[in-house]
Amino acid sequence: TLAAAAILSLSLTPHVAAQDDPSILLGEVGRASNESLLWGPYKPNLYFGVRPKIPKSLSAGLMWAKVDNFQDVQHNFRHTCEQNEGMAGYGWDEYDVRNGGQQTVHDAGNKIDITTSFVKIPGGKHGGSWGVRVKGTPREDAPAMLMTTVVFYATLEGLGSLEVENKRDELGYEGDVTLKGNSAGLGEYKLLVTKGEGRHPTETHDSYKEKPLDRTMVRSMAAAEENLWQIKPLFYQELKGQIEAYVEKYTVEAMPPPWQVYTLPNDPGAGNIQMVQKVFEGPFEFDIMFSSGSATKEVTSEDLTEGIESASKSFVEKFGDVFDLKAPYNGPKYAQFAKSMFSNLFGGIGYFQGDEVVDRSYAPEYDEENEGFWEEAAEARAKKREQLEGPFELYTSVPSRPFFPRGFLWDEGFHLLPIADWDMDIALEIVKSWFNLMDSDGWIGREQILGDEARSKVPPEFQVQYPHYANPPTLFFILDAFVERLSKPNESAIPVEGSPGLRQAGLNSAHTDNPEVANQYLQAIYPLLKKQYHWFRRTQSGDLATYDREAFSSKEAYRWRGRTVQHVLTSGLDDYPRPQPPHPGELHVDLISWMGVMAKSLKNIATYLGETQDVAEFTRNANGILRNIDDLHWSEKEKTFCDATIDEFEENVLVCHKGYISIFPFLTGLIEPDSPRLGAILDLIEDPEELWTDFGIRSLSKSNEFYGTDENYWRGPIWMNMNYLAVRELLKIAQSSSPHAKQAGSIYSRLRHNLVSNVYKSWKETGFAWEQYNPEDGHGQRTQHFTGWTSLVVKIMAMPELEAGKAGGDESHDEL
Numbered sequence: 001t002l003a004a005a006a007i008l009s010l011s012l013t014p015h016v017a018a019q020d021d022p023s024i025l026l027g028e029v030g031r032a033s034n035e036s037l038l039w040g041p042y043k044p045n046l047y048f049g050v051r052p053k054i055p056k057s058l059s060a061g062l063m064w065a066k067v068d069n070f071q072d073v074q075h076n077f078r079h080t081c082e083q084n085e086g087m088a089g090y091g092w093d094e095y096d097v098r099n100g101g102q103q104t105v106h107d108a109g110n111k112i113d114i115t116t117s118f119v120k121i122p123g124g125k126h127g128g129s130w131g132v133r134v135k136g137t138p139r140e141d142a143p144a145m146l147m148t149t150v151v152f153y154a155t156l157e158g159l160g161s162l163e164v165e166n167k168r169d170e171l172g173y174e175g176d177v178t179l180k181g182n183s184a185g186l187g188e189y190k191l192l193v194t195k196g197e198g199r200h201p202t203e204t205h206d207s208y209k210e211k212p213l214d215r216t217m218v219r220s221m222a223a224a225e226e227n228l229w230q231i232k233p234l235f236y237q238e239l240k241g242q243i244e245a246y247v248e249k250y251t252v253e254a255m256p257p258p259w260q261v262y263t264l265p266n267d268p269g270a271g272n273i274q275m276v277q278k279v280f281e282g283p284f285e286f287d288i289m290f291s292s293g294s295a296t297k298e299v300t301s302e303d304l305t306e307g308i309e310s311a312s313k314s315f316v317e318k319f320g321d322v323f324d325l326k327a328p329y330n331g332p333k334y335a336q337f338a339k340s341m342f343s344n345l346f347g348g349i350g351y352f353q354g355d356e357v358v359d360r361s362y363a364p365e366y367d368e369e370n371e372g373f374w375e376e377a378a379e380a381r382a383k384k385r386e387q388l389e390g391p392f393e394l395y396t397s398v399p400s401r402p403f404f405p406r407g408f409l410w411d412e413g414f415h416l417l418p419i420a421d422w423d424m425d426i427a428l429e430i431v432k433s434w435f436n437l438m439d440s441d442g443w444i445g446r447e448q449i450l451g452d453e454a455r456s457k458v459p460p461e462f463q464v465q466y467p468h469y470a471n472p473p474t475l476f477f478i479l480d481a482f483v484e485r486l487s488k489p490n491e492s493a494i495p496v497e498g499s500p501g502l503r504q505a506g507l508n509s510a511h512t513d514n515p516e517v518a519n520q521y522l523q524a525i526y527p528l529l530k531k532q533y534h535w536f537r538r539t540q541s542g543d544l545a546t547y548d549r550e551a552f553s554s555k556e557a558y559r560w561r562g563r564t565v566q567h568v569l570t571s572g573l574d575d576y577p578r579p580q581p582p583h584p585g586e587l588h589v590d591l592i593s594w595m596g597v598m599a600k601s602l603k604n605i606a607t608y609l610g611e612t613q614d615v616a617e618f619t620r621n622a623n624g625i626l627r628n629i630d631d632l633h634w635s636e637k638e639k640t641f642c643d644a645t646i647d648e649f650e651e652n653v654l655v656c657h658k659g660y661i662s663i664f665p666f667l668t669g670l671i672e673p674d675s676p677r678l679g680a681i682l683d684l685i686e687d688p689e690e691l692w693t694d695f696g697i698r699s700l701s702k703s704n705e706f707y708g709t710d711e712n713y714w715r716g717p718i719w720m721n722m723n724y725l726a727v728r729e730l731l732k733i734a735q736s737s738s739p740h741a742k743q744a745g746s747i748y749s750r751l752r753h754n755l756v757s758n759v760y761k762s763w764k765e766t767g768f769a770w771e772q773y774n775p776e777d778g779h780g781q782r783t784q785h786f787t788g789w790t791s792l793v794v795k796i797m798a799m800p801e802l803e804a805g806k807a808g809g810d811e812s813h814d815e816l
């Protein structure tokens, strides 16, 4: 148990990158008008990390560990969210991006629950001030003498200063510690770290004379800007130096206790890193307050207390208004679950900036014109002609804080559905941020891995983005919801008492309540939407040459580029079975459906904006798509929609794999209530030998030959995003005069119930939301803490209960 041995094996190599330092001007205009969004826990990759939506600026975060022995520290120093750290759940119990909220990290490994209550305090000209109360509560199984060290740090990128205001004291600070500085976009500021409450380890060793642990230690450092995000290795590096000194000075027997060894001595000064370290025995609490110099007064702990209370009060009230949970989910049993699911989605919003890796070679192989194209394309990719582009910035939520802490295009449209219900302005801000990433051709990269910190979570072979790869255009969902809200303005004005001084909470939104603001937004984004649509039409078009052209009045036909034998990652349904072998004459039924979604949305937006010529164009295209979904993709034999391809006799054939893809036109809202296809689709959904399970609709039919095979990612498991679309469509049909209304209603009620009760059960048991759910027993699987589209369960809970549900509902998972 030598401290030195423990420490030497810590990872010490900061990952250094070749990143130049150009200044970023993107989005300056929008930035100024969005004061209450400037600050936030916008580093969702960290258990707690705050930064403003400014490219190079101040950041702050927390690290902690149990320090009652030498070994545990290596694995238990918490900073970035990780899977398999033995967490018994963590995340935001309540959170509103405008005001703040509360997060609890149930750190079973360190035997402590850490609560971070973060609130924004408006005032001044620089996005206001904020505070966070950090509270540690030993868990039930904690030893009586639980020793915890907590490090709060602040780092500064770009121009400005950051220093310790307190007069230097060799031994550390008995009271509060204040950091002060200034930076572009923030002006002057102060960061106060209070002494707080809690016991400290008592003196048991000589070394306490040089470093009494009842003080707060400040360590100031300077590091290269590109390494600032690697605060943990930098901290370890400092520790290592100290340990070597201890090892030289003391024998093994006389070594100071671990809580002493793992505390850095006080060494305050200027620097672009300030670490503030405390050691507690048992429970503790302290505050960190950021005060903008432009505000009339500095934030105090009393302000923080008040802010925490009022943020909680307004969250609870607003939650009730926005997500009016319907029976049987309107009781207290589900309230905490629903709030946590939504808050984790909302609290997962981050601000990312940096360069990204793109292959802009436009190699001819990427046109995929020949048979065997996937092999040629693989060879072209292997030539590694990628380069760094940017820097770019992106304001977005993330699918999963530990595993996928970055933006994913098609995930984001789903994430924004509940967010748009809560705060349309934020949803539109995020949509705008994504469209700002579009290149001059109309392409938006599928996965946004901006900067070294984001890249550190992705193996190199997955980092490259290709400008001929698409991903479903789900952001159109939000524009659709927006334009629909604009057509019913009265329903959106619910005034809610909120935190004083902040923009009124509730469903009010600058964009939906003010036609001028709405118009401005739509006028600005409309050309970008059209450009993206035309990019899809140009680059993802299908080849109808071998089809009997006479039969098709429309040329609407599409094919995802970038497929391999086993994967169509661009479709989002990675390993779902597709025609084999791949063929340049293939046509994909999910892609033509997405094109239908875009054409319909654009038609609605163009109508709102009075762009009559465009309305005609989009109407024509949308109609052509609807016709060809039927003409090119419906199998009379299989009674389902199918991909199409060219077989070895050069004949057109349909390739049918029943599952999400085969009902895609339905899921995307393109099947009308009176469609002759509807009966077969509903029968397929409802059949337990095909798609139906007690936990939701499975991705691939149980009777399919590929069900549950190989990677088994989208070959059976239940995904919430697709299930949400199904529930939404079923309700639409149930409430229509469709001849299938009754059947749809019955399926709707049972599916709604199965989904909610299963995700709830799994959350109760594990403390987490999951990426997907097992179709055999419903358990949550793959990525843990997948708080992205799984959060759609909240919207499902707020959907109406239909009468039929009572009769058909299975109450069996409801026992917990």
Ligand code: 6A9
Residues within 6 Å of the ligand: 399, 403, 404, 408, 410, 411, 457, 458, 459, 462, 571, 572, 573, 574
């Ligand atoms: C691989 C490994 C730490 C896969 O939720 C994001 C996406 C979805 O858009 C997609 O539909 N997920 C789904 O099929 C996760 C994709 C992760 C790719 C990154 C790198 C990371 O190792």
